[in-house]
Amino acid sequence: MELSELKIFLAVARKGSISRAAEELHCVQSNVTTRIKQLEEHLGTLLFHRKSKGVALTHSGHLLMNYAERIINLSREAEEAVSDQGEPKGRLSIGSMETTAAVRLPRLLAYYHKIYPKVELNLVTGSSKDSLWRLLGYQIDGALVAGEIDHSNLSAELAFEEELFLVAPPNITSIDSIENLKILVFGSGCSYRAQLEEWLRKTGKITYQVMTFGSIEGIMGCIAAGMGVSFLPRSVVERPHYQNLCTLFSLPSDVGKMNTWFVRRRNEKYSKALQAFVDLICSSRQ
CATH class of the missing domain: 1.10.10.10 (Winged helix-like DNA-binding domain superfamily/Winged helix DNA-binding domain)
Known part of the structure; x- marks a missing residue:
């Protein structure tokens, strides 16, 4: 062959x-x-x-x-x-959640491209589940995902710590006043969606409708229009152009905190391009 x-x-x-x-x-x-x-x-x-x-x-x-x-x-x-001598170069494919790609990565990617111009960066967005599947299938080199990572072939390093809010339409004054509940979320495999549905089960709000979206803008636009609620990180909803579009409700620590991890395949030689990307993420948290 x-x-x-x-x-x-x-x-x-x-x-x-x-x-x-x-x-x-x-x-x-x-x-x-x-x-x-x-x-x-x-x-x-x-x-x-x-x-x-x-x-x-x-x-x-x-x-x-x-x-x-x-x-x-x-x-x-x-x-x-x-051939991986000298400065980082070659192709580097990174998987990421839509929220992380929209808020956390633009400056990091711009800086990375500036200092390592010979690296061909490729960003693939999707749910945490999709990114892990792509990583295990050798379609990407690393992934930014949320939730627990429990796989013998993967290693994970803390990338970001996120605080989650229940994000509701601007006219909502309390969680108890939310009626005809609709949750506006990304597709199956999204960690924030899983966290929201688990919270709904714990609080007894088990009757709800699900609307799925492919972008942050779609979710936030429909929240602003009064269509439903979502779980989203502070880093997303506190951006200036979103602040007047919604009401934010703090959550208990068991559901209001979620880590984003950078995940790689275990026991393989990492390229200089990939290691440089990991080092940049780690330094951004300091």
């Missing part, structure tokens, strides 16, 4: 489509199809179920995907071990 074949295989597996994989790889669809068939013939097994729209991994395909990710990563590590 060649590395190029494994990279093509992984692109098809992740996209679930030969045509979309070809677009990502910047090559013609027929070339991708041929290389996949050659790989299947070499291994003597089908790697994909062909469907009317797209493809799906077979059992053998799932097995190969695990090995392929590890092989590609080891190849990259080998290259970095040999």
Whole structure:
């Protein structure tokens, strides 16, 4: 097997489509199809179920995907071990929650780019669950996530300490006056959403509707319009352009505090670019 074949295989597996994989790889669809068939013939097994729209991994395909990710990563590590001399350089992909990306990262990323201009930074936003999945799948190099980290293949360092508020429409004067409760949150896998729903269960407010959003602006705009409430960090809601759009309610310490962690894969050689990013986050807390 060649590395190029494994990279093509992984692109098809992740996209679930030969045509979309070809677009990502910047090559013609027929070339991708041929290389996949050659790989299947070499291994003597089908790697994909062909469907009317797209493809799906077979059992053998799932097995190969695990090995392929590890092989590609080891190849990259080998290259970095040999060439990672002098100043940080190369590609660095970081996963982050939307809230952290919007508030905590802009200045850090700008400063990082200024002092390490040879690093190609890539920021991928999503829920904590999504970021951990991408990290374990070798799609990103590190991730900023919230909540507890309990995985033997990951190591975590404290990045930020967040204070959470119950954020309600500006006309709400007390938590008890909130009726027809709607919670405005990010999708499943968001740590702040999980914290909010746990608090609702503890306080007996078990009847509520959920509205999901993809951005802070969407959530805050709908809170300002009186549509519902959310749990958000102080660093987000105390920005000047949000202060007149909502009412903030302090929360008990067991639900009102949440740490953001920077998570990396354990037991692998870290590039200078990644280590420099971690050092910058740690220094920002001092």
